[in-house]
Amino acid sequence: MNSSLADIAYIFDEPSAGLHPRDVHQLNALLRGLRDKGNTVLVVEHDPDVIAIANSIVDMGPATGINGGRVVYQGDYAGLRRSDTPTARALSRPLRLNTQPRKATGQLRLHDVSLHNLHHLNVSFPMVTLTVVTGVAGSEKSTLVNRLLPRYYPHAVLIDQRALGGTRRSTIASYMGIAESVRALFARVSGHSASLFSNNGQGACPECRATLERERFIRA
Structure with a gap:
C-alpha cells in the first residue's frame, strides 16, 4: 500500500476486518496516501471510521439477498448521516454498554x-x-x-484460523478426533478388532468384510 505508482485503480474488500481501532486509523492514512498519489481507491467496508473518510459513498440495500441490489444513497458522508437508510440509522445509533454482565463462577x-x-x-x-x-x-x-x-489448561478447546483440511475419507468424527474412541467402542461391543472399523484397515477390503459376515453368521 506504500507503492509509489499512480493512476491505478485499487479495490479493497473489507480491509479493516479484524483490526484494532488504532490500526484502522493507520489503515485510513494509507488509503488517503494512495488517493493523494493520484489513484482511484474503491473500498467495500462496514467500519464507520473508514466510511467517514470517503469522498464519495455508495450505500447498497435496502436489505440483503433478493431484498437488496439497489443503490439507496450516493453522496458524501454528511448526506449519508441525514438519509434514512439502514446504514445511516446504524451510524446514528448510540453504543450501549452491557451494564449487567454475567457473573463468573470461577x-x-x-x-x-x-x-x-x-x-x-x-x-x-x-x-x-x-x-x-x-x-x-x-x-x-x-x-x-x-x-x-x-x-x-489442556482441556481447553482451541479453534484457530487454520483452514479446514481433510481427504475423501475424512468424516466429522475423524476431523474432531473422536474416530479412535468410536472404533474402540465398536470393537468392545462386537468383540472384533478395532481395525475392522477403519476406512483404511482390514474392514476396507471385500475379503475381510466377507470374513466378518461369515463370523457373524456362525455366531448367530
Whole structure:
C-alpha cells in the first residue's frame, strides 16, 4: 500500500476486518496516501471510521439477498448521516454498554507465565462468561490465549484460523478426533478388532468384510 505508482485503480474488500481501532486509523492514512498519489481507491467496508473518510459513498440495500441490489444513497458522508437508510440509522445509533454482565463462577488463572514478549504475567479469565482479549497487532494476544492458556489448561478447546483440511475419507468424527474412541467402542461391543472399523484397515477390503459376515453368521 506504500507503492509509489499512480493512476491505478485499487479495490479493497473489507480491509479493516479484524483490526484494532488504532490500526484502522493507520489503515485510513494509507488509503488517503494512495488517493493523494493520484489513484482511484474503491473500498467495500462496514467500519464507520473508514466510511467517514470517503469522498464519495455508495450505500447498497435496502436489505440483503433478493431484498437488496439497489443503490439507496450516493453522496458524501454528511448526506449519508441525514438519509434514512439502514446504514445511516446504524451510524446514528448510540453504543450501549452491557451494564449487567454475567457473573463468573470461577477463574482460569495464569500466574507468573512467560513466553516470547510476555514476561512474568499474571492474568485471570472468568469462567462461564464471554471474555474478549483485545489489543493492537503484535501485542501478544495470540501468544497468551493460543499458547499459554492451553498449556496450563489442556482441556481447553482451541479453534484457530487454520483452514479446514481433510481427504475423501475424512468424516466429522475423524476431523474432531473422536474416530479412535468410536472404533474402540465398536470393537468392545462386537468383540472384533478395532481395525475392522477403519476406512483404511482390514474392514476396507471385500475379503475381510466377507470374513466378518461369515463370523457373524456362525455366531448367530
